[in-house]
Structures are given as C-alpha cells and as structure tokens.
Amino acid sequence: MINITDKILNFIDLHKGEEDKKTVIQNISSTVSFRGSNLWILVCAIIIASVGLNVNSTAVIIGAMLISPLMGPIVGAGFGLGMYDFELLKKSIKNLLIATIASLATSTIYFYISPFKEAQSELLARTSPNIYDILIAFFGGLVGVIAVTRVEKGNPIPGVAIATALMPPLCTAGYGLALGNFKFFLGAMYLYTINCVFICIATFVIVNYLKYPITRQLDTVHQKRVKYIITILILFLIVPSIYFAYQLFIQKNYTFKTETFIRKEFLDNDYPIIYKNIEYNTNPKRIELAFLTKKFNDAEIINLNKKLTEYDLKNTRLIIKQDTFNLSKDIMNKINSSKNLVDQKDVLINDLRNQLSQYQFKNLQIGSEAKILFPFVTSLSIGNYSSEHKDSKTKIIPIILFQSKKDITSETKEKLKSWLKVRLQKDSIEVYRQSVPEIKTLKK
Structure with missing residues (x-):
C-alpha cells in the first residue's frame, strides 16, 4: 500500500x-x-x-x-x-x-x-x-x-x-x-x-x-492575518458570483421552458412564427409572438395564457401580435437596426477591399504572353508598391519580377519593360530579373 x-x-x-x-x-x-x-x-x-x-x-x-x-x-x-x-x-x-x-x-x-x-x-x-x-x-x-x-x-x-x-x-x-x-x-x-x-x-x-x-x-499572528485577508477576499468575490451563477441558471431554465412552450403549442401545430421577442427582465415577463397566417381569438389567447402555468412559466404574459400595422413597424425596426449595423460594416469592408485592390493584379494572362513573346522568361510575377511623393500624394508603381536561366542584354530587358508598360497601361514600372540556378547532372 x-x-x-x-x-x-x-x-x-x-x-x-x-x-x-x-x-x-x-x-x-x-x-x-x-x-x-x-x-x-x-x-x-x-x-x-x-x-x-x-x-x-x-x-x-x-x-x-x-x-x-x-x-x-x-x-x-x-x-x-x-x-x-x-x-x-x-x-x-x-x-x-x-x-x-x-x-x-x-x-x-x-x-x-x-x-x-x-x-x-x-x-x-x-x-x-x-x-x-x-x-x-x-x-x-x-x-x-x-x-x-x-x-x-x-x-x-x-x-x-x-x-x-x-x-x-x-x-x-x-x-x-x-x-x-x-x-x-x-x-x-x-x-x-x-x-x-x-x-x-x-x-x-x-x-x-x-x-x-x-x-x-513573519510571526504566527501576522501569518494568520494574511490568511484571514485572503479568506475574506475570496468570500467577498465568491458570494456575489454564486448569486450571478444562480440567476444565470434561472434564466437559462426559463428560456428552455419558453422554447418548449412555443414548440409544443405552436410549431408542432404548424403555426409558422414570423416574430418572437422574450422579455425576461420585465414584471411580468413577456413572450411576444406573431404568426404568418394563424389568427387567434380572445378566448384562445386567454386559454394559452392559462397554459403557461403547465410549463412552469410563472409571472409570464403571452402577447400575440395580430395588429398588422404595428407588427410591421416592430419587425421593420428590428430589420433596420440590424441593416444599419451591417451597412456600416459593409462600408468599412468595401473601403479595405478597394485599398487592397490597388496592390493586386488579377490579370493572369500577362505571364503566359510574356513567355511567348520573350522565350527567355521562365516565370513572371507582378505586384504593386506605394510611393510617397513630395506633394504628399501616394503613387502606385507596378513591380515586375521575372526569372530567366541566362543573362539578358540591357536592350532586351528594355524591350520587355516597354512591352509591359503598354500591356499594363502604366507610365512607370520597375523590372527586376531573378536568375534561375542551372541543374547539373551527376555522372557516375
């Protein structure tokens, strides 16, 4: 042992x-x-x-x-x-x-x-x-x-x-x-x-x-004092957190019961819901619903409110919105508030995309055309570089990096540069060569 x-x-x-x-x-x-x-x-x-x-x-x-x-x-x-x-x-x-x-x-x-x-x-x-x-x-x-x-x-x-x-x-x-x-x-x-x-x-x-x-x-008295302070601090933080945890449990339990009520009384009876709003922090609590086609009379609404107690939904009131005008306003307000937020984010995303597009080329044919017109080119990459000028304006300059196995004359490089200017429709570009190492075969 x-x-x-x-x-x-x-x-x-x-x-x-x-x-x-x-x-x-x-x-x-x-x-x-x-x-x-x-x-x-x-x-x-x-x-x-x-x-x-x-x-x-x-x-x-x-x-x-x-x-x-x-x-x-x-x-x-x-x-x-x-x-x-x-x-x-x-x-x-x-x-x-x-x-x-x-x-x-x-x-x-x-x-x-x-x-x-x-x-x-x-x-x-x-x-x-x-x-x-x-x-x-x-x-x-x-x-x-x-x-x-x-x-x-x-x-x-x-x-x-x-x-x-x-x-x-x-x-x-x-x-x-x-x-x-x-x-x-x-x-x-x-x-x-x-x-x-x-x-x-x-x-x-x-x-x-x-x-x-x-x-x-530290002597025993001071050690105990430190431990007492730590214990009091722990209790001071734990007690409210337990209360909040209990409140969270109650709210989650209430939400579960509410969803069960809605599913059994409406969704299982094929009543499509177009609007749902649950107010947990009001007194009494409120369940607001609206339906696509189903209309409830006063007696049915009273009966449904009585059924809330069967699902242990105490201190809760069921409100079924059947006023088309007011319902439309509520729904549109929710949609518009969401739409405004989405629109603001879309504007930000589009601005970022526009900025990013200035640094990208999407024409993938240029590399293939260059290889045909200039056989010494084995690969060709294009990117953009932003340059600040004295007038505080930013100028975007295309940077071309090509590979070739052998050195080329300055005249040939200038021809490639001139063609790329015309092809990219740019007044100013930079062209750089990257050599490709030759592969040597090993003889036995």
Missing part, C-alpha cells in the same frame, strides 16, 4: 522538471514593471481587443489576449504574497494599477470616438460574471504558474492568456464609461477583479507548495 501511495505521489510531484527558484524569481520580477515597451504593447493590445469587441470578432479578441502583458504583475503579486516579499507585492500592485488605468483610459477613448456603439454578444458576455469565471481564473492561474516554474515552459502560457481573459473585461469597462453605462462598467470590473485575485491566489498556492524561500519571516 505504501509503495502504491509513493508511486502516485511521485507521479504527480511538481518538483520534477522545476526551474531553479532564483531564476524563476528573477524572471517574474522582470515582467512586473510597466515601463516603455511593456506599456506600449499593453495600449496596442487594448485597442486591438476593443476593435474585436466592437465588431464582434472572436479571433481578434484572442489575438489581443495573446499579446497582453497583464499577467506579469498579477503573477508577481502572487509570488510576493507567497514569499512574504512585500516589496515585490507593492511593486506588482502598483504596476497593475498603472496598467489598469492605462487600459481603461485607452478603451474609453476608443469607444467614445468609435462610430459603432451597439453592444455585441462578445461584449455582453463580460458584464455578468459568475462562479464559473472564478473556476476558470483559478485553474487557469494554476496552469500558468506551474508552466512558469518549469524548465520547459511548453504551450500552456498562451492558453492561460486566452482562458483567463484579462483584456476583454477592461475593454468592456471602458465601453461602459464611454457610454455612461455603469452597470456594464461595474460588471466588467467585477469580472476583471475576479480574474486578477484568483490568478494571484493560484500563484500563492503553488509558491507555498513548491516551498519558495521566505523573504521575510
């Missing part, structure tokens, strides 16, 4: 593959400070994350999280707390505050001047934290700190940056400040605080487990 226990403990021992403790502490201390390049990288990452939230692009948000250097001072605070190194702890908290203020200022300015003010799903997801966010922050922090203390760092660090998601809550808080929506601001800052605190606590746990050297010896 003892051998089995020893094998298990040996199997999960974190001391194997551990980096030298002094080296780890030096590395952590170097990532705490937010000066110069670190601050610039942070500001750029915040702008990228804000754009991602603004246009609802998950890929852009993930990219910003990978760039962000915010994990440095948070992990530094955990190391400082675990080793009772209060200088490192103070330095880490100070730099985290600097980073937080800089991030809030940047995201607030961005969202204030951004033409897109509508809250997207990626942004809304950061306004209502719950117990699951605590679990993600804590276990993500554990993975990050374990990776930091290894000789072989491996791949966990990028994953931790994505999972713990420190950037999006800060950007969402900036969005709330820019629009004066303090509910968004407080919800996002609560999520950000959860992430920071529980990554720090995870670091504290690992630092104690790996027995990092204590910088300052």
Whole structure:
C-alpha cells in the first residue's frame, strides 16, 4: 500500500522538471514593471481587443489576449504574497494599477470616438460574471504558474492568456464609461477583479507548495492575518458570483421552458412564427409572438395564457401580435437596426477591399504572353508598391519580377519593360530579373 501511495505521489510531484527558484524569481520580477515597451504593447493590445469587441470578432479578441502583458504583475503579486516579499507585492500592485488605468483610459477613448456603439454578444458576455469565471481564473492561474516554474515552459502560457481573459473585461469597462453605462462598467470590473485575485491566489498556492524561500519571516499572528485577508477576499468575490451563477441558471431554465412552450403549442401545430421577442427582465415577463397566417381569438389567447402555468412559466404574459400595422413597424425596426449595423460594416469592408485592390493584379494572362513573346522568361510575377511623393500624394508603381536561366542584354530587358508598360497601361514600372540556378547532372 505504501509503495502504491509513493508511486502516485511521485507521479504527480511538481518538483520534477522545476526551474531553479532564483531564476524563476528573477524572471517574474522582470515582467512586473510597466515601463516603455511593456506599456506600449499593453495600449496596442487594448485597442486591438476593443476593435474585436466592437465588431464582434472572436479571433481578434484572442489575438489581443495573446499579446497582453497583464499577467506579469498579477503573477508577481502572487509570488510576493507567497514569499512574504512585500516589496515585490507593492511593486506588482502598483504596476497593475498603472496598467489598469492605462487600459481603461485607452478603451474609453476608443469607444467614445468609435462610430459603432451597439453592444455585441462578445461584449455582453463580460458584464455578468459568475462562479464559473472564478473556476476558470483559478485553474487557469494554476496552469500558468506551474508552466512558469518549469524548465520547459511548453504551450500552456498562451492558453492561460486566452482562458483567463484579462483584456476583454477592461475593454468592456471602458465601453461602459464611454457610454455612461455603469452597470456594464461595474460588471466588467467585477469580472476583471475576479480574474486578477484568483490568478494571484493560484500563484500563492503553488509558491507555498513548491516551498519558495521566505523573504521575510513573519510571526504566527501576522501569518494568520494574511490568511484571514485572503479568506475574506475570496468570500467577498465568491458570494456575489454564486448569486450571478444562480440567476444565470434561472434564466437559462426559463428560456428552455419558453422554447418548449412555443414548440409544443405552436410549431408542432404548424403555426409558422414570423416574430418572437422574450422579455425576461420585465414584471411580468413577456413572450411576444406573431404568426404568418394563424389568427387567434380572445378566448384562445386567454386559454394559452392559462397554459403557461403547465410549463412552469410563472409571472409570464403571452402577447400575440395580430395588429398588422404595428407588427410591421416592430419587425421593420428590428430589420433596420440590424441593416444599419451591417451597412456600416459593409462600408468599412468595401473601403479595405478597394485599398487592397490597388496592390493586386488579377490579370493572369500577362505571364503566359510574356513567355511567348520573350522565350527567355521562365516565370513572371507582378505586384504593386506605394510611393510617397513630395506633394504628399501616394503613387502606385507596378513591380515586375521575372526569372530567366541566362543573362539578358540591357536592350532586351528594355524591350520587355516597354512591352509591359503598354500591356499594363502604366507610365512607370520597375523590372527586376531573378536568375534561375542551372541543374547539373551527376555522372557516375
């Protein structure tokens, strides 16, 4: 039995593959400070994350999280707390505050001047934290700190940056400040605080487990005081998050019951729905529906409202919209609001496409024609180069790169250049030759 226990403990021992403790502490201390390049990288990452939230692009948000250097001072605070190194702890908290203020200022300015003010799903997801966010922050922090203390760092660090998601809550808080929506601001800052605190606590746990050297010896009273503060902070963050998780569960359960009611009472009876709106935060809650052809009389609507209790949909009122004029207005308003957002994005996409098209050639026949007229050409590539002139105007100049096995005379190259000018209808072009190495056969 003892051998089995020893094998298990040996199997999960974190001391194997551990980096030298002094080296780890030096590395952590170097990532705490937010000066110069670190601050610039942070500001750029915040702008990228804000754009991602603004246009609802998950890929852009993930990219910003990978760039962000915010994990440095948070992990530094955990190391400082675990080793009772209060200088490192103070330095880490100070730099985290600097980073937080800089991030809030940047995201607030961005969202204030951004033409897109509508809250997207990626942004809304950061306004209502719950117990699951605590679990993600804590276990993500554990993975990050374990990776930091290894000789072989491996791949966990990028994953931790994505999972713990420190950037999006800060950007969402900036969005709330820019629009004066303090509910968004407080919800996002609560999520950000959860992430920071529980990554720090995870670091504290690992630092104690790996027995990092204590910088300052504390008596029992002071050690207990530190533990009491950590416990109170954990409870202070966990209790509201449990409440939010419970509210999320109630809302999801209500949505499921609502969908079940709609499916069984209407869709299963072949009543096509053309309009659906569920208001969860009103009193009473509202289910608004409109149908393609089916018309309900007053008695049927009263009977359907009574049926809501059979699906455990308490304090809910069913409203069936049958006024064609008002219904059309509601539907058109929703369509127009969506259409305006799509139109704005389409304009931006088209502008980018137009800019990109200036740097591209789509005529693929030129290479084939060149090989016929100039047999020495083995391949030909065309691209564009933008050149700034004294009058501040940008001029697009075609760049032609051709390959040939043998050298050609300047006269022949000039003929090729003249033909390309006529063929591309350009006054100015640049032509360059790239030699092709000859393949020599090996004789036995």
